Amino acid sequence: MNKKIYFYYIVIAVLYPIVKLICYINGLVYLRGVIYGLIAGVLTITIGILAFKEYGGADKPVWHWLAALIPLIIIPLTPIVMILHLGLRMFLMEKMTPFMIFEGIAVAQFIVAILMFRGLIFKRGTDKQKMPRVGFAIMKTVLTLRSIFKKPERILREMGLQKGQTVLDYGCGIGSFSIPAAKMVGDDGVVYALDIHPLAIKAVEKEIKKKGISNIKTILYSRGTGLPDESVDVVLLYDVFQMLSDKEKLLEELHRVLKSGGVLFATAEHLDPKEFMNIFARGNLFTLIEHRGEVFRFKRD
Numbered sequence: 007m008n009k010k011i012y013f014y015y016i017v018i019a020v021l022y023p024i025v026k027l028i029c030y031i032n033g034l035v036y037l038r039g040v041i042y043g044l045i046a047g048v049l050t051i052t053i054g055i056l057a058f059k060e061y062g063g064a065d066k067p068v069w070h071w072l073a074a075l076i077p078l079i080i081i082p083l084t085p086i087v088m089i090l091h092l093g094l095r096m097f098l099m100e101k102m103t104p105f106m107i108f109e110g111i112a113v114a115q116f117i118v119a120i121l122m123f124r125g126l127i128f129k130r131g132t133d134k135q136k137m138p139r140v141g142f143a144i145m146k147t148v149l150t151l152r153s154i155f156k157k158p159e160r161i162l163r164e165m166g167l168q169k170g171q172t173v174l175d176y177g178c179g180i181g182s183f184s185i186p187a188a189k190m191v192g193d194d195g196v197v198y199a200l201d202i203h204p205l206a207i208k209a210v211e212k213e214i215k216k217k218g219i220s221n222i223k224t225i226l227y228s229r230g231t232g233l234p235d236e237s238v239d240v241v242l243l244y245d246v247f248q249m250l251s252d253k254e255k256l257l258e259e260l261h262r263v264l265k266s267g268g269v270l271f272a273t274a275e276h277l278d279p280k281e282f283m284n285i286f287a288r289g290n291l292f293t294l295i296e297h298r299g300e301v302f303r304f305k306r307d
C-alpha cells in the first residue's frame with residue numbers, strides 16, 4: 007500500500023477537530039459535537055501517526071488495523087449523533103453549512119480509511135503475511151455475496167471444464183469455485199483446493215463434509231503445491247494473483263504441475279492488466295489464447 011495514504015489520513019484527521027473547534031467558536035455547533043470531534047480526532051491522529059511510523063513493519067500490524075478501523079466505526083456515527091443532537095429540522099435547515107464542511111471532511115477520511123482497510127485486508131493475504139482472522143471473515147462475506155451476482159458455475163461452464171479432468175484451484179478461498187468444479191469434473195476427476203490460509207482449508211473441508219463430496223482434495227500451501235509434475239489439466243487462479251508475493255515463482259510451479267497443453271485461467275483483479283500480462287510474458291511459460299470478460303485463458307507452453 008502506498009505510504010502517502012497514511013499521510014492523507016493524518017492530515018484529514020487533524021483538520022477534522024480543528025474545523026469543529028472553529029465552528030464551535032463561531033457558535034455554529036454545540037459543545038457536545040466538539041467534544042465528540044476532539045475524541046475522534048485525537049484517537050485517529052494518534053493511531054494514524056503510529057501506523058505511519060510503523061509502515062512496512064509487517065510484524066506489528068495492529069496499528070495499521072486500528073488506524074483503518076477507528077474512523078470506519080466512529081465516522082458513520084458522526085451524522086447520527088449530529089442528527090440526534092441538533093434535531094432533523096435543524097440539521098436540514100439551519101446547520102447545514104457547518105455540517106456539510108466537517109461531515110465532508112469526515113467522509114473524506116472515511117474514504118481514505120476504506121482504502122487503507124481494503125489494502126490491509128486484501129493485500130496482506132500473501133505467502134509472507136497471512137491474512138488476519140478478521141480479514142478472512144470479511145473476505146468470506148464478500149466471496150459469499152459475490153457468488154450471488156457472479157455465478158461460479160457459469161464462469162466454470164464458460165471455461166469449459168470437462169468430466170475426468172484434474173483441476174487445481176489455487177487460492178481456493180472458501181471453495182466458491184472448487185465445489186462446483188468438483189461437480190463438473192465428476193467422480194473420475196479431481197479438484198485440488200489449495201490455499202495458504204488454514205481457515206480457507208477448514209471452510210472447504212466443512213463444505214465437503216456437509217455436501218458429501220469425495221473428489222476434492224484440500225492442500226494447505228507451504229513452499230509449493232506438493233503436486234507431481236504434469237499432473238493437472240486446469241489451473242484456476244481466480245481473484246488471487248494480486249495477493250501473490252512472488253508471482254513469477256508461482257507461475258514456474260504451475261507450469262511444472264500442468265500437463266503439456268494444460269490450461270491456466272487467471273483474473274487480473276486489482277492489477278494493471280499490462281503489468282499482469284508482462285508477468286506472464288516474462289517467463290515464456292504460458293501463451294494467452296483468449297481474454298473473455300475478466301478471465302484470461304493461457305495455454306502451458
Ligand SMILES: C[S@@+](CC[C@H](N)C(=O)[O-])C[C@H]1O[C@@H](n2cnc3c(N)ncnc32)[C@H](O)[C@@H]1O
Nearest residue numbers: 131132133177178179182201202203244245249
Ligand atoms: C480473494 S480470495 C479468492 C478465493 C477464490 N479463488 C475465489 O475466487 O472464490 C484469495 C484467496 O487466495 C489465498 N491466497 C493468498 N495468497 C496465497 C498464496 N500465496 N498461496 C495460496 N493461496 C493464497 C487467500 O488466502 C484467499 O483465500
